[in-house]
Amino acid sequence: MPVETILSNARVVTANEVFDGSVVLRDGKVFDVQPGVSKVPGAEDMQGSYLLPGLVELHTDNLEKHMSPRPGVDWPSASAVLSHDAQIIAAGITTVFDALSIGDINPRGKRMQQLPQMLAAITQAQSQGNTRAEHRLHLRCEVCHPDVLSVFRDLVEDPLVQLVSVMDHSPGQRQFAKEAKYREYYMGKYHLSVAEMDAFIEEQIANSKQYSDRHRQQIVQECHLRGLSIASHDDATLAHVQESASLGMAIAEFPTTLEAAKASHSLGLSVLMGAPNIVRGGSHSGNIAAAELARLGVLDILSSDYYPASLLQAALQLADLDNDYDLAKAIATVSLNPARAAGLDDRGEIRTGLRADLVQARLHDKQVVVQQVWRQAKRVY
Template sequence: MELRIYSDAVVTSDGQFSAEIVVRDGLIVAVDGGAGPSRGAFDWSGDVVVPGLVDIHTDNLEKHYQPRPGALWDAYGAALAHDGQCAAAGITTVLDSLSLHGRKEGLDRKTALGPMIGGMDQAQADGALRAEHLLHLRCEVTNPELLSLLEPHADNPRLKLLSVMDHTPGQRQTSDIGALQARMVAAGRNEAEIDEMIARRHAGRDPGVAHDNRRSVVAFAREYGVPLCAHDDATLEQVEEAHADGCVIAEFPVTLAAAKAARGYGMAICMGGPNFVRGSSHSGNLSARECAQNDVLDILASDYVPLSMLRSAFMLIDDFGWAPEKAMATVAAGPARSLGLTDRGEIASGQRADLVRVSRRSGGWPVPVEVWRQGLRVA
């Protein structure tokens, strides 16, 4: 089946211009510059056409599996709800980032891991999903049970990314314990609860376990050929360790010095879309906008707000003066290439026909009005 789509604002790796996109059997076969649509083509003039977004880090599935504290939802239904929200935001490839440690808002991530992965596996096998869902496992190195949680998923074909992290208070993202305590107070925790949580996390941290687990995750990534990213690096020493371990992505570095050092080692710098849109990190660390200002921003992930990716990309164009092709690369080609995915992320011949028709609305908001994956409309 052949499909033709014309717009006076198609964003390719060469820039934004008038063009007609020719799609055949789910692939882009030509991008022809021109002054108007050919006969029978969809005319999307007035709207911007961008590649389908590629999200390498989102916690959004957890929100749908546990929509309220203590209230678990059906795993298959959670997969469908999460998927619909991603597709509506223009995300056509999403890596569900699931933590192998701890609790969040009462959710026991250890017991939730299997059902969430299983529900998504089944929904994808059924052809029930709009976006393609891949898997990003977040390896908390302080967890003594880490390897027993990771190894069962070694052969899951959706596994495309691993990250190493340490969320012990006083480390990396939470190096400022005072700021952590203030956030917990704002969340309604009292002083006794905060002290108990911090003491519990410190009591469970064994430096030997953390070291051995990190070495095991690095070996696992090499054995199975899964890309590895460092998470929340703050110091040059931590960046050097990440480089030695073969990390290809520096995910959410917490200082500008760490981001610059990681870029110097060839790592792609990934920041959160909500951080960029809000103008600051919710944890008081490095601002994604500061990365953009210093030209050390390669990837924007949704983190916890799917719509933040497209909004951030257009803010880079409108407010930071980035060329459209450079801005859109942070949410499409950049994340795709960091994972070794060469078949998506650009509007170009030979690429998957993952396309988003974007209408600009009040306040500059980019609204996805049509989303297509492999030549089929999904939203």
């Protein structure tokens, strides 16, 4: 007889509705979804908690914080991955795309040096069955970096790679259209002197002119040949969005203006914004608020970015804001929508035949509390 788990007396959140019901898990998948309380002996009582699809996270730099927990401290990569994984699963995230940045725009950063260790540690932990979430890779390609194309080609054949984004963080581009803002941000964040900042700006502008367009075109072309999902990053103008759409990108990550977000949505790109933007009530960098995009109906996906616990909290808050996102639609921004945008059609909602990736959660004084998590019907938290 197949092993069967019955989760009953839950507030079941499907892709289209919310109802009191029961979900049957069998052979790693959702076997049945029914309204009402199960009468089967041994059914697990969810006590009226929400039963949600496992969250799908497309863009998180969280692993980097575990690799370098303090300035000058390099933590063993195997331990860092497991600590990161524990934090991810505790947030209700059952599928995570760990972002690996190719081309560091921090003049004192270690991202490029950490790439091989991060990749090896993720691959080993997952192959040995030591991770509780399913880990995939998101290659973040800084197209103005001289070495980005060669490093991208070294990494893109890894079977865990499924998402690639193209970025240009040089002064005068995208997020930093105004050089004064670029100077303020980098001098403040990396404690550069005026002379160091002047030299850094000069180098970045020269690199962007020499490499950005060529690298963007080549990376996108190679992604299409491999069937990988592609995301733009920090599009700010209609011209940016039109370029992204013409290159066949599926996702618009963090558009910085209302114009770019609306254009991306209308041209079929899934608009991805930061969950911390919702939780905090706005962008920490002064860009368009995610809540405003939701009010206008052009917000498709939320990402925890730098704070895993923000993902589910933001989705539940989204359903309470002044917009047309009911709970089912809000939860889809952290489950079904990111899964589809990344080409994953076997997860993202509670539906018969799909993977049994599930989260039991409740609200306490408007704070979400994750109680249990299942991945492919196995309890992992």
